[in-house]
Amino acid sequence: MLLQLWAGPGPAKANTTVVIAEGSSLTSAANELEKNGVIRSARFFTILSRVFGGGAPIKAGEYRFLAHSSQSDVLALLQGGKTLQRQIMVPEGMPSVMVYDLLMKAPGLTGEVQVPPEGTILPDTYAYNRGETRQAVLDRMQKAMVNYLAKAWQSRKPGLAIDNPRDALILASIIEKETGIATERRMVAAVYSNRLKRNMKLEADPTTIYPVTHGRPLGRRILQSELHAQNGYNTYAMLGLPQGPITNPGRASIDAALDPAPSNAIFFVADGSGGSVFADTYEQHDANVQKWRALRRARGEIP
Template identity: 40%
Template sequence: MSRFPRFLLGAASALALLAAAGGLAFWVGRVASLSPGPLETQRQVVVPRGGTETIAAALAEQGVIANPRFFALVAWLTRDAGPLRAAEFTFPAGVSLQDVLHILREGRAVQHRLTIPEGLTARQIGSLIAGAEALRGEMPAIDEGEVLPETYAYQRDDERAALVRRAEAAMSRALADAWKARAPDLPLATPREALILASIIERETGKPEERARVAAVFINRLRRGMPLQADSTVAYAAADGGVLDRPLSRADLERDSPFNTYRRSGLPPAPIASPGRETLRAATRPDTTDELYFVADGTGGHAFARTLEEHNRNVARWREGRQGGAGAAGGAAGGGAAGGGAAGGRP
């Protein structure tokens, strides 16, 4: 055999060995990438920006992967599957390298949730959002009543201002929907007035089944030109826009404030809290009643009355239930100025 054919035979043998070695390496790498990883328990990991090496280092530090270099190699070999994303992800225990890469490329980032309860003031809502650790950025100013109480999903490092804008847009939509479906002939001229009334209702009762009935009392009073005499508005004024941490006093009821609905007729100039969707509906579609008064009944709800005489009896029963404690100086929706009865809004 000539030297040339022998050379070809040697070259072919070398190529075959290289191919076999490459196939073996691929098979070994494939098996390794499918094998369970070192993570002992499910963990949420913040994957940083900065490229494959930075991501590999973070995952190794959190115990998700064992070998950052092997991770980087497999990520490069599978780069056609898509880029690696920086976000917060949940990795299950024993997650394989292949699944780690799949999560980084196609998995859903961790969803955090912030619940804004009904009836909070702007200050309380601001503190709640400012204290959400997964959010970042400065806390913007919030106008009273402009944020819809709801549960909001967000991802780590979302801006606080962006969440506030979402909550404000949600309130605008909810108020528009309630106003569009409002009952005819309401003594409310604008959606803003409906929002103000709803905020009072939200603070006056914590029972969902009472909302439309409480709304009817206030609507009836507005129609007759009677002061609302809502303790919640007086408490808002006494706390300078916050939440009062003491019972109302006679001085509170006599304080000259546009929010004092014992001294001023009509609605106050602005909301006193953020009402929820159902309370917006109650304010714009109240029950049909001729009731003008309500007072706490000692069980978390209220006793309603059509006349002052009936209301005074309810007040007397409430006082007896308190074993003689008079509590606040006046009554929600008509107690104080109309005959004196302790009652109030929500705490």
């Protein structure tokens, strides 16, 4: 009879989340479980746990109990410490100001953080527990970037236009903002690498926008005054890479920066289908630009 009570279905009609506070005893945890409808009786749960539970301590945290979990399953979950893990997803190319927004809005996190330096976060999905600090989650995000960049740098291809990991990160951030198409990343990397090697201005629109919005969408066309602005980022008005990353690049863009396509291309423009067309000479590029403008006129996007 007791074993049937211990292993039989519990009263919860739906999956139920319960927080077991730090330092909780088995008795106080049982009271919390009864209050949330996971078990029928805290008193009987405590007694049966001592008879059948093996004596291992329970662990604090946020738990999700499945509907009709048996008392045996409930205790096993508490003793195993299999707490509910929440997640924060940082997409490739998300700027640090928006990562900060994610951290501040994430339910269950505690404490404050500052906006992290641009380019220090590796885009990925990060699990966290309720009650964890925002700084602890941010530290994991930044450690992941340090580790991946170091590993990628060790596997870099010879003959690059960049000679240190930070410049690789800056270049990768430009690649990330210039294309979302996986097959184009190495070609975009080739264009900017070739320009660096030829001492040409990069003339990358995202670097012009970054000082204006710090990574948030611009929502309008770039102004002529912004194209001429001297600010350490605008690559229309300066030679070389900007002074820092302009977003948090993902693994693929870092890899592309360290392994550009074997190409002589130094220009690219939209092809009208969501991708880009690349050119080795200004004459080729000008022809591609004219095709793009003609297509936009046909669509009624420009006069």
